[in-house]
Amino acid sequence: MDNLLWVFISALLVNNFVLTYFLGLCPFLGVSNSLETSARLGLATTFVMLVTAVCAWILNTYVLIHAPYLRLICFIVVIASTVQFIEMLIKKLSPALFRAMGIFLPLITTNCAILGLAIFATNRGYGFWEGIVYALGAGAGFTLAMVLLAGLREESELSNIPALIKGTAMNLIIAGILSMAFMGFAGLFSTT
């Protein structure tokens, strides 16, 4: 139980996917202009991460021990088809949610945080439950970072900023400061 909690906190804060591993930067910088969409995208990503973690575990345990060199191709195909499948499922079950998510759902396929999650979990030899908790933590961390940046950006819309800085340059510097703040969490656990 202790171990699982550690995995969760580590993925959420100490090794935040976006701010320490630089994963999922494209949506992080691209779609973080409004608080609501970024929260929604965060939730969708967390869900895909959860499914991917389960699939990756199944693949690793039963298939890939026989052919480790196929790992990458298998993972990416599984992620792409999972996203497609979830898209169809949500469309069938809840059209309202489907409309709300819109274009973000298919875009999750090219989010490197998802593939990164599968690869990191494999490299660290996580078991089934650890994998699930890791996915939850990583997804929550991604959502947290998205919401933080979106909030700051919404505020910055109202302030008087030189035209030269506006845009990606400013977002990157904000992200840098956020990342510095998250480094403070590194002291949270004495064991690496």
Place this chain on the structure above:
Amino acid sequence: MKKNESYEEFIKGIWRDNPVFVQVLGMCPMLAVTNSAINAIAMGMATFFVLVGSSFLVSSFRNVIPKQVRISCFIIIIATFVTIADYTLLALVPKVHKELGAFIPLIVANCLILGRQEAFASRYPTRLAVMDALGMAGGFLLALFSLGAVREILGDGALFGVKLFGENFEPWVIMILPPGGFLTLGVILLFFNWFKFKKDEFLEDVAAAERGSD
């Protein structure tokens, strides 16, 4: 004329449409591995190989691949090349491979590569596609190297592991840590913005003489 055309495709990736500084693509791997110049170059070379290889293949098969499943086909082609690059680096430079770790497989999810396949390689003949890929990958390599060099010089007082300054240099440790990546790229983008501002001002002055090169 023909020579000019492929030269155009090549040079646009290096400077005018630089994938990192102008298009801001492929950020995920680039910020993570640029804490030293050597890592940046290894990553750049791996991406170079993958981009040129998959552009060549995609462009050669562009008339065979059905439109509906093209994205999956591209991704599988890219994943194959990344696997080759991964194992090659493991065999040749195990130390660098260990430092780059999980970020080599993550080249698959580099939006720059998929973006080039979709936007260019799948529509143009092989020769142009390869030139385009060479330019884009060259620009990416250049960007990675400049970012890696800046971060290593400031954060470690060294370049390629060779100490540049005397004993008294106090390294800015923050530069080789994650925030340094964001800050360095932010500042470089600022510089590019400023450059574009100046250029626009200049162009307005000589607007009459200037003809669009697109």
